[in-house]
Amino acid sequence: MILPILQYGDPILRIKGKRIEEIDGRIRELAANMIETMHAAHGVGLAAQQIGEALQLTVLDISAVEDRPSTLILDGKDITDPRTAMPLVLINPEIELRGETEVGVEGCLSFPEMTADIDRAHSVTVRAQNLEGEPIEIEANGFLARAIQHEHDHLDGILFIDRMSSAAKAALSSRLKRLQKETKRGIRHREPLVSETTL
Numbered sequence: 001m002i003l004p005i006l007q008y009g010d011p012i013l014r015i016k017g018k019r020i021e022e023i024d025g026r027i028r029e030l031a032a033n034m035i036e037t038m039h040a041a042h043g044v045g046l047a048a049q050q051i052g053e054a055l056q057l058t059v060l061d062i063s064a065v066e067d068r069p070s071t072l073i074l075d076g077k078d079i080t081d082p083r084t085a086m087p088l089v090l091i092n093p094e095i096e097l098r099g100e101t102e103v104g105v106e107g108c109l110s111f112p113e114m115t116a117d118i119d120r121a122h123s124v125t126v127r128a129q130n131l132e133g134e135p136i137e138i139e140a141n142g143f144l145a146r147a148i149q150h151e152h153d154h155l156d157g158i159l160f161i162d163r164m165s166s167a168a169k170a171a172l173s174s175r176l177k178r179l180q181k182e183t184k185r186g187i188r189h190r191e192p193l194v195s196e197t198t199l
């Protein structure tokens with residue numbers, strides 16, 4: 001089932017997600033719906049807050065992104081083509097940032113048609129659980145590392161506007177105010193997709 005994606009201005013986006021203690025049928029259904037919603041919106045990631053659930057749960061799929069390279073080591077195994085491991089479901093993820101930072105363009109399904117350059121770590125290590133409740137460890141580089149950091153931020157109630165330069169945020173300021181107002185009035189109708197690289 002495709003779920004409505006909450007937009008900037010919805011207070012749920014600012015709530016830190018609760019740890020998931022039990023991975024039951026409801027969580028599995030939620031994750032399946034989030035994957036369907038992410039694909040329908042042509043996003044590369046979706047956090048539970050974006051569909052109205054403040055939980056430590058995010059899904060990712062970077063397989064449609066061809067121009068921004070990623071590498072993935074999953075449970076110690078080098079995945080030659082990271083697309084084959086998609087979609088990823090991360091439950092209760094803990095993230096460790098590694099390496100240099102680099103600037104790259106990002107969008108967000110909760111901010112239609114807005115993008116900005118964001119500085120992120122080039123590499124991350126993530127420890128999480130999968131839908132079977134098993135511990136998984138991911139080492140990611142490049143675009144996948146960026147996507148994971150963006151989604152992990154959502155789980156803490158952090159949005160990409162919080163990581164923009166003040167100049168970038170100022171340039172978007174009137175659009176941000178308008179979106180926030182429309183969301184608060186509950187009158188905004190969701191637009192279909194932004195771009196292939198929308199997180």
Ligand code: ZN
Binds near residue numbers: 109150154199
């Ligand atoms: Zn986002």
